[in-house]
Amino acid sequence: MRVFGLTVPILTLGSISKRWVVPGWRLGWLVTSDPDGILQKSGVGP
Structure with a gap:
């Protein structure tokens, strides 16, 4: 998997x-x- 992580x-x-069952909270992230x-070349990233 390390090889794929270096290329794609x-x-x-x-x-x-x-996960914490907190109603009303909408916390999330994207990495x-x-x-x-x-x-970036395809126009998806900044």
């Missing part, structure tokens, strides 16, 4: 509202790893 973009989504800049 990886998107990771996470949230806290479902990207794009070592070759593929997302």
Whole structure:
């Protein structure tokens, strides 16, 4: 898996509202790893 992580973009989504059962909270995050800049070249990233 390490070889794939060095060549392809990886998107990771996470949230806290479902795990901690906090009604009304909508906390989440998105983390990207794009070592070759593929997302940026295709217009997805900044």
